[in-house]
Amino acid sequence: MNIVLLGPPGAGKGTQAKRIEKALGLVQLSTGDMLRAAVAAGSEVGKKAKAVMEAGKLVSDDILIAMISDRIGEADCKNGFILDGFPRTVAQAEALDKMLGARGLKLDHVIEMQVDDAALVERISGRYSCKDCGAVYHDKTKPTKVAGKCDSCGSANMVRRPDDKADTVAARLKAYHDQTAPIIPYYRAKGALKVVDGMADMDVVTAAIAKVLGKPIAAI
Numbered sequence: 743m744n745i746v747l748l749g750p751p752g753a754g755k756g757t758q759a760k761r762i763e764k765a766l767g768l769v770q771l772s773t774g775d776m777l778r779a780a781v782a783a784g785s786e787v788g789k790k791a792k793a794v795m796e797a798g799k800l801v802s803d804d805i806l807i808a809m810i811s812d813r814i815g816e817a818d819c820k821n822g823f824i825l826d827g828f829p830r831t832v833a834q835a836e837a838l839d840k841m842l843g844a845r846g847l848k849l850d851h852v853i854e855m856q857v858d859d860a861a862l863v864e865r866i867s868g869r870y871s872c873k874d875c876g877a878v879y880h881d882k883t884k885p886t887k888v889a890g891k892c893d894s895c896g897s898a899n900m901v902r903r904p905d906d907k908a909d910t911v912a913a914r915l916k917a918y919h920d921q922t923a924p925i926i927p928y929y930r931a932k933g934a935l936k937v938v939d940g941m942a943d944m945d946v947v948t949a950a951i952a953k954v955l956g957k958p959i960a961a962i
């Protein structure tokens with residue numbers, strides 16, 4: 743099963759993708775995580791992406807399209823994948839259709855998680871995660887049980903994304919509305935789009951996604 747999770751930054755795509763990944767044995771493909779890894783590794787792609795990401799803008803379509811095209815060809819993707827953060831432009835959505843078609847694959851579900859901008863700023867600015875296992879937390883809504891220690895793996899290596907600062911968040915929301923939101927009518931026109939209320943409690947969102955997918959998903 744191949745799934746696209748759509749929605750603005752902070753909508754909860756990563757959290758839900760991890761739950762789907764675990765429940766259904768699919769692979770989460772987060773282009774944000776891939777780019778952050780490229781930046782950390784100092785690769786050519788990372789060098790090109792770093793300043794663009796820090797400014798809250800979108801990295802160029804050709805970089806992202808090549809990245810996803812390579813990644814979905816890898817062995818671990820053969821049972822299916824969850825795209826989290828891709829596509830983010832109409833050009834990326836069209837390229838995705840082409841690369842899937844060329845491999846005899848298709849998208850089974852495109853799920854839009856809808857969240858108000860005001861809630862997003864609040865969600866993103868309190869966000870931190872475990873550098874070792876990727877578990878995501880929030881200062882107000884989901885702090886670690888023991889301050890500074892990951893509930894999942896016990897690591898004390900907590901990090902905040904540099905682009906989760908309030909001024910960058912505004913630029914990221916603008917990029918979403920200007921460049922990413924136009925892909926919603928693209929998928930709606932294909933009859934592929936399902937909408938879930940991303941403002942609801944995390945577990946309620948998971949249940950709504952499970953209903954769309956027709957499979958049970960545990961809250962983790």
Ligand code: AMP
Nearest residue numbers: 751773774795799800801806827828830
């Ligand atoms: P995310 O972790 O999905 O919020 O992505 C973090 C940043 O990576 C974004 O603000 C963009 O700068 C960049 N990025 C991630 N995915 C894409 C994409 N599909 N197209 C362009 N830029 C992307």
